[in-house]
Amino acid sequence: MTAPPRLRVDLTDVALARDGRPVFEGLSLTLTERRVGVIGRNGAGKSQLSRLIAGLVRPDRGEVRVDGIDVARDRRAAIRSVGILFQNPDHQIIFPTVDEELAFGLTSLGLTRAEARARVTATLARFGRQDWAGRNVQTLSQGQRHLLCLMAVLAMEPATILLDEPFAGLDLATELMLNAILSALPQRLIHVTHDLGALAGYDRVVWLDAGRIVGDGAPAAVIAAYRAEMAERARHAGTEF
Template sequence: MTKGIEINNVALAREGQPVFAALSLRLAERRIGVVGRNGAGKSSLIRLLAGLMAPQAGQVRVEGVDVVRDRRAALHTVGILFQNPDHQIIFPVVIEEIAFGLEQMGLPRAEARARAQQVLERHGRADWAERLCHTLSQGQRQLLCLMAVLAMQPRWIFFDEPFASLDLPTTLAVEARIAALDQNVVLVTHDPARVAGFDRILWLEAGEVVADGAPDEVLPRYRAAMEALAKDLAC
């Protein structure tokens, strides 16, 4: 049984600006969506969960792992995909990109490359192994980042605006891949339609949880608030 995510009294500031004051949450559902306007703290939350940012106070644990202090264990526990895959891809060649995380987990280079090849084969992309990453399309680079994360077999995967800059066919393909994942998912999005079928929705505003519950409870309130804001801006 999953221990889930425990956020205990977290305080976080970025560039001297407060993001969270005393945030506490317990997350255990398989599919969790996070909505809110720009600057609400959505991306900061995702980075906290992945252990990429350390809070000034409080603690974040995922499946019992302190993801900031125990980075080796975090590799087995959490994975993250950023909005722009170019901010995530490090190596010029596809198989090197996938093998890198496995080497970070302690696998010898030859074994890491063999595992990376197996991942490519499972996704029907064996022919990508020696391709240069920059020759892939935006959607293909995003799939590459997902395969690199899946190679490490984390229990949770966090997505930060994965549908941004994608056309509709690619958006639908990415959405289907996320739906098929065995891992627990936390997904940040501006588009409430993308998380309408999720188990739980968090609505953030200015670092506070405005609403937390089922999609049919939270999303209509969120849409109504955004529509009212749009009317005010149009005046």
């Protein structure tokens, strides 16, 4: 049997509507790069794109595959392959203690409780947070909860990590700390962001507008075109906004 392709995201003729409003109509996109940024105005479809790739949303038409896996239909395989880090950690954390939060995804992968406990211990040690063992999540700061979510994703060892505005609302020190961790990861990152500076050094940037790809390619060129378009729209704010 041929092994599934690696480091490849394929969206094929994807249609998606939310609350009766079309988000995507016939979107096709292939990503093979290790670092990909996704930019665009609010409502452009960026977050829905990340949820489609993570398998959290099923397209109304078309197919989404990550490394050969149909993420909407094969959820067990999808959670092994793709992790997602949301903007608000409180939308992601569901258990009262750090240990339970870290262990949940691991048991979902099929690890025994003993195996999950061992990996939780190793994950806490990796980040120098052994003192968090047994700690109530509510005692963690906002930045610490962001780190906990990242730790939970990394404990599951996915090949792809989706970042949906992960630095929004963080103080500079926490943002720099998390960015340093993410930059050093071997995993593929797909980063949805309004912070254009966060995409420095990325391999590719995709610009979405109203569910359509209007820019795609080298980050410097796409970001420059995006800035110019936003500046032009701002000059015509009275008629376009």
